[in-house]
Each structure stands twice: as structure tokens, then as C-alpha cells.
Amino acid sequence: MTASADSDYKLSEILSTSPVAYIGKANWSNGEFADGSIDYFTIYDYSIPDIELGDTSAVTSDLELPSGDGNNISITWSSSDENTVTADGKVNAGVETKHAVLTADITLTGNGIDDISLQKSFNITIPGKAYAAESFNIYISGGKAVFTSGYTPDSGLDMFTALYNADGRLIALAANQASGEFELGEYGDYTAACYLWDNMNPTYTKTEKTLTYSAKEQITEYTYSFPDDTLQSSGAANQGRYMNGQ
Numbered sequence: 009m010t011a012s013a014d015s016d017y018k019l020s021e022i023l024s025t026s027p028v029a030y031i032g033k034a035n036w037s038n039g040e041f042a043d044g045s046i047d048y049f050t051i052y053d054y055s056i057p058d059i060e061l062g063d064t065s066a067v068t069s070d071l072e073l074p075s076g077d078g079n080n081i082s083i084t085w086s087s088s089d090e091n092t093v094t095a096d097g098k099v100n101a102g103v104e105t106k107h108a109v110l111t112a113d114i115t116l117t118g119n120g121i122d123d124i125s126l127q128k129s130f131n132i133t134i135p136g137k138a139y140a141a142e143s144f145n146i147y148i149s150g151g152k153a154v155f156t157s158g159y160t161p162d163s164g165l166d167m168f169t170a171l172y173n174a175d176g177r178l179i180a181l182a183a184n185q186a187s188g189e190f191e192l193g194e195y196g197d198y199t200a201a202c203y204l205w206d207n208m209n210p211t212y213t214k215t216e217k218t219l220t221y222s223a224k225e226q227i228t229e230y231t232y233s234f235p236d237d238t239l240q241s242s243g244a245a246n247q248g249r250y251m252n253g254q
Contacts (some may be wrong), residue, residue: 064132071097082115102194105136141215144202159186166205
């Protein structure tokens with residue numbers, strides 16, 4: 009194949025149910041003729057496979073790679089980096105995020121014609137084991153510290169999320185949770201730490217975030233939580249009391 013072009017239209021949409029098809033001419037009434045030579049073409053009595061692997065931007069488990077239909081279509085796979093993902097779809101995660109390209113070589117046979125070869129490639133990203141800590145985020149909402157991360161239980165790691173007050177005292181802890189929340193008490197500064205522990209290689213990765221919980225957050229939530237104008241004004245009138253700690 010010299011070149012190919014994608015189309016937003018399905019062949020069935022173009023040809024309809026009772027098609028009149030031409031080679032080298034558009035199939036509408038005043039359709040254009042092809043500007044060039046056509047000296048080789050093939051008509052198949054089966055469909056050419058449309059291979060898809062889904063979202064490959066953050067692969068965390070082994071991939072199921074199609075191998076063809078066992079008759080006219082055969083598919084073989086190759087990988088640009090077998091240490092990242094193998095030709096049979098096995099994923100090898102590391103500490104750092106890794107990238108590779110999986111390529112499907114498609115061969116169409118049968119009908120007494122020469123074999124036709126097609127190729128399709130997929131960019132594969134394997135998040136590193138440290139991805140959970142790298143993507144760790146925490147924010148204040150509704151008087152709670154809400155955290156999110158990219159942690160997955162099948163990563164082979166343990167993740168601990170800890171919350172400390174301004175004095176460095178541990179006040180909350182969550183284990184092996186990709187997301188969650190901690191109830192906040194007094195106003196002040198807090199430190200959130202995400203620890204990622206590798207059981208196979210006794211080391212850990214640590215990510216820290218700082219938070220400031222103040223009456224301002226409470227006032228904002230209180231003032232804008234009511235759609236009714238009267239209640240909203242009442243909330244605004246009480247802002248002084250909130251700021252004075254009453």
C-alpha cells in the first residue's frame with residue numbers, strides 16, 4: 009500500500025442499500041472522475057479488520073491483542089521495546105513511566121489473489137510505579153481535605169496518605185486508597201504526605217502538599233450554598249461572626 013486516507017463516512021452510508029459503484033468515478037450523479045491511472049484493484053468478500061486497543065495512554069494491565077479470524081485474516085504483533093510491553097501484550101511496569109509502540113502486521117489472503125499486507129501502530133504508555141505519588145493531589149472542600157491519586161491496587165505497591173497538623177502531629181491516615189477525604193477540625197496549616205512503598209525493593213517515594221484551612225473557606229461555602237436571596241444575604245450578614253471565630 010502506497011498511501012491511505014481516513015474517512016468520516018462508512019461505506020454503507022456512501023453506497024446505501026442498492027448501490028451503483030464505479031472504479032475511478034464518484035458514485036453520485038455528477039461525480040468526478042479520478043485524475044490518474046488505476047491498474048490494480050481487489051474486491052474482497054469479507055471485511056478488513058478495524059483493530060482497536062482502547063485507551064493506551066495509561067495502560068496498567070496486560071493487553072489482549074487480536075490475532076485474526078483464523079481464515080482470511082492473520083495478525084502478528086511486534087514491539088519497539090519488549091521491556092515495556094511484549095509482542096503478546098504483557099505489560100512490564102517500572103519505577104518510571106515508559107513508552108513503546110505496538111505494531112500490528114495484517115495479512116489478507118484468499119480468493120486466488122496475492123496477499124495484501126497492512127500495518128497499524130499504537131503508542132503505548134505504561135505509568136511508572138511512582139505515578140501514584142506523582143499524580144497525588146489534595147484540596148479543601150466542605151471542611152474536608154479531599155485527596156486523589158493514580159494509585160491502582162495491582163501496582164504491587166502500598167500507598168499511605170497521611171495528614172499532619174501544624175505541629176507535625178499525625179491526625180489522619182489512609183492506606184491503599186486512590187482517593188478519599190479527611191475531616192478537618194481547627195483552622196490552620198496542614199501537611200499532606202503521600203508515601204508509596206515498594207515491598208519488593210524496600211524503598212518509598214514521598215510527595216508532600218501543604219494546605220491552609222481558614223474561616224474564609226467556610227464563609228464562601230456558607231454564603232454561596234443557598235440559591236434564595238434572603239438566605240444568601242443572611243449568610244453574608246454573619247460573615248463578621250465567622251471571622252471573629254463566633
